[in-house]
Amino acid sequence: MQQDQWAQWVLRRRDGDNPDVRVRVAPVIGAYRDKVLDRAAIVPGDVVLDVGTGDGLVGFGALDRVGPTGRIIFSDISPGLLAECWRRATADGRLDQCRFVQAPADDLRQIPGRSVDVVTTRSVLIYVHRKEAAFAEFFRVLRPGGRLSIFEPINGFAASDARRGLFGLDMSPIADLLAKVWGAYTSVPAAQNPMLNFDERDLLRWARAAGFTGIELDYRAEVEVPSPLPSRDWAVLRKTAPNPLAPTYEEALNQTLEPAEREQVEAYLSAALANGATGHRTIATAYLKAVRP
Numbered sequence: 001m002q003q004d005q006w007a008q009w010v011l012r013r014r015d016g017d018n019p020d021v022r023v024r025v026a027p028v029i030g031a032y033r034d035k036v037l038d039r040a041a042i043v044p045g046d047v048v049l050d051v052g053t054g055d056g057l058v059g060f061g062a063l064d065r066v067g068p069t070g071r072i073i074f075s076d077i078s079p080g081l082l083a084e085c086w087r088r089a090t091a092d093g094r095l096d097q098c099r100f101v102q103a104p105a106d107d108l109r110q111i112p113g114r115s116v117d118v119v120t121t122r123s124v125l126i127y128v129h130r131k132e133a134a135f136a137e138f139f140r141v142l143r144p145g146g147r148l149s150i151f152e153p154i155n156g157f158a159a160s161d162a163r164r165g166l167f168g169l170d171m172s173p174i175a176d177l178l179a180k181v182w183g184a185y186t187s188v189p190a191a192q193n194p195m196l197n198f199d200e201r202d203l204l205r206w207a208r209a210a211g212f213t214g215i216e217l218d219y220r221a222e223v224e225v226p227s228p229l230p231s232r233d234w235a236v237l238r239k240t241a242p243n244p245l246a247p248t249y250e251e252a253l254n255q256t257l258e259p260a261e262r263e264q265v266e267a268y269l270s271a272a273l274a275n276g277a278t279g280h281r282t283i284a285t286a287y288l289k290a291v292r293p
């Protein structure tokens, strides 16, 4: 069965369907999960709503923290990912503590007002056009005293930093070809692109406008920081895609380059990786927590 685009990415395209990449990336995303959960201050018995749950990274982490009397609501727009969460909850024998809701973050009407203790979400708002409405929904479903804990990359921070190549590798000797490849990733103008058209100050503003108090934001910016690569094998890296809406690197090369140009780029990257080239990242991230008064 063909999965929806969100499920395809979370379950396969994110790591090129490669188990070694999955193992290497797991501690990185696990650290994001743990910080979101720590900041949510979950206690046994809590009802936790994880919005845009994906394959349940944060949701199942929350399940381990709520104890036998707590409950988790896994919500997502992707039927494929909700089915994956359902399978895992069933396999773990914990289905009775779980509910699955197919809904967009900005319209959670299936979840009654003042019905949950905690709302978590990680790397989801970047895909939501109506972010302010999503914050209003998070506020509505929380009971008074309930906590919100979110993590989002602030992708606009690095969007104009075109100095580095794929995976933060130096591709300056083939800069003209790199510019063509980037074309596959910049088809939506930044102002209309929900992944790029907001920053950490917007997150604060939307949280305040929704009515939250006790708002705390942890912002981190990294510029040109050496960054471990998920693989040193270009044949593996080319099958990965940087986000659910983007082509894989292989697809991007096919879309934007002539066959001879493609060979040149692939030969350059294969050699750079084999020779131990280092990737560098320029990124910004934000954790926000808040309380419904």
Ligand SMILES: C[S@@+](CC[C@H](N)C(=O)[O-])C[C@H]1O[C@@H](n2cnc3c(N)ncnc32)[C@H](O)[C@@H]1O
Binding pocket: 006, 007, 010, 051, 052, 053, 054, 055, 056, 057, 058, 075, 076, 077, 078, 081, 103, 104, 105, 106, 121, 122, 123, 124, 127, 128, 129
């Ligand atoms: C980058 S994944 C993150 C998944 C998960 N939160 C995690 O931490 O692994 C983005 C998730 O957001 C979901 N998503 C995309 N647009 C959404 C929307 N408008 N409302 C709710 N979920 C959405 C996707 O289906 C996908 O599961």
